[in-house]
Amino acid sequence: MLSEQAVPVVRATLPAVGGALDRITERFYGRLFDAHPELLRDLFNRGNQANGDQRKALAGSIAAFAVALLEHPDTRPDALLSRIAHKHASLGVTADQYKIVHEHLFAAIAEVLGEAVTPEVARAWDEVYWLMANALVALESRLYQEAGVDDGRVWRPVRISRRHEETADTVSLTLTDPDGEPLPTFRPGQYVSVRVALPDGARQIRQYSLSSAPGSPAWRITVKRVDGDPAGEVSNRLHAHAAAGDVLEVSAPFGDLVLPEGDGPLLLASAGIGGTPMLAMLGHLAATGAERPVVVVHADRSPEAHAHAEELRELVGRLPQGSLHLWYEAPGASGAHAGRADVTALELPAGTHAYLCGPLPFLRAVRGDLLASGVAAADVHYEVFGPDLWLGAAA
The missing domain is CATH 1.10.490.10 (Globins)
Known part of the structure; x- marks a missing residue:
């Protein structure tokens, strides 16, 4: 005060x-x-x-x-x-x-x-x-x-045990402890930082959501190549060079956009690479036999650009009250809706808590639609990848 x-x-x-x-x-x-x-x-x-x-x-x-x-x-x-x-x-x-x-x-x-x-x-x-x-x-x-760490001492070595090409511009990296010990658990929705040595001697840091469910002895992150000016220094280096057997410096898990406990209804809405924390949430819900209503929305450029698309369908299919709604800019023959995600077309149960992750225009549009549909502002939570240029707007 x-x-x-x-x-x-x-x-x-x-x-x-x-x-x-x-x-x-x-x-x-x-x-x-x-x-x-x-x-x-x-x-x-x-x-x-x-x-x-x-x-x-x-x-x-x-x-x-x-x-x-x-x-x-x-x-x-x-x-x-x-x-x-x-x-x-x-x-x-x-x-x-x-x-x-x-x-x-x-x-x-x-x-x-x-x-x-x-x-x-x-x-x-x-x-x-x-x-x-x-x-x-x-x-x-x-x-x-x-x-469980001293202030600031968040870093640990991890080994890449598997690299998998998800789409043309996205790879997933499975991370394990070099000594074979289980990695620390985390809350579904959290992220880790990865510190990478670059050719000019810098050691730049970026955050990546943990895209696998908690409880596994390994972690998984999903890295998308970032084009543009400036291009993504760390993501592009990992995308181009990270290989099974490499050792990375990774932080302890952090992040406050996490799956809430209880049995209340949920809306998990994401776009692009913002779908990664939702995979961890859905994996946890499926693994624990959750029966709460879960409406899942994802928007992407096309079926081919949608990383982890089959995994998303499989996880939602394991939820007794789960429903999946896809929007693609170019849906082709996928059966998905065309254009931007429209949550106003969905029937959301009373008391739904919404969790949003994706680019800022997507967050603004979906949050605005939810508020206009009667969802309380306090029940809409969001995660921005990168600097938060919308501070306080969804508080």
């Missing part, structure tokens, strides 16, 4: 700070990487820095947190904080790094806003920063404890 002195200052300066956040975050990252080039080389996603997505995500998170402090002073925006904390934990972020961020972020604020940053304004926004930072440090410390 902000102090009584800080509230009016933050409220009065929020429009100016919010309007300048893009310039502030651009200057912040410039200062940070000049002082600590190893952070860009080995921690931050260079692709997201190049296209500006990380800058936008940071600006969005700061603005969303400040607004939450003003509009809901007696509560904490846990949905926002949890998502960030899980991502940070999967990267091995530690408490001391928040001091480095503070130094360069506040220097950037002073440079961009100049004389408008009076000592009173600086103190008020310092409160905002440390309220957010300390909350994240506490959440991340708890996540490390739950994972």
Whole structure:
């Protein structure tokens, strides 16, 4: 909670700070990487820095947190904080790094806003920063404890025991412990980070959902080649070079978009590679004999582009109250619907909890349709692959 002195200052300066956040975050990252080039080389996603997505995500998170402090002073925006904390934990972020961020972020604020940053304004926004930072440090410390590791020490070697070509641009990698021990269990829907050495010496990190059900002694991730500018450094290297027998550095499992317990009805809606966490959820439901109603929606470019399509059909077929609805841009003779997914055409039981994963336009469209159909906003949960440019929208 902000102090009584800080509230009016933050409220009065929020429009100016919010309007300048893009310039502030651009200057912040410039200062940070000049002082600590190893952070860009080995921690931050260079692709997201190049296209500006990380800058936008940071600006969005700061603005969303400040607004939450003003509009809901007696509560904490846990949905926002949890998502960030899980991502940070999967990267091995530690408490001391928040001091480095503070130094360069506040220097950037002073440079961009100049004389408008009076000592009173600086103190008020310092409160905002440390309220957010300390909350994240506490959440991340708890996540490390739950994972059974020391703060930041999330990495372990795993061996690729199998590589399987799912589609022309997608491969699945089965991961096992090099010593033959079972890998730690995880909650269906979680992801791991993979740290890969690149030809220029960088060790870049990316997150991949665990696409197999918990309980197996092995893990499985599914990697899609990422074209474009910038192309996917890590995904493309794994897609091109990862082979059975190779050893990878992988984090403990994290992620807060996880299958809820109970017997209430579910909607699992995904698009493209966003279908991978849904496979883990469905695998768990099938393995445990779940009888709850489960409506599964998936959208993709074509039947040939749909990774794990047969596995998806098999898993849904094992659920007594499961139903599968497919939409393809080019369905051919598959029998799927043509065009974008339309959840308004489905009959969803009362009390349905929806779990969405896929590109941002898909998430926005499906969430909007669900809200218009009467699904409560609190019952719609989402996962974005990459920087969350929609922070707070589905909280």
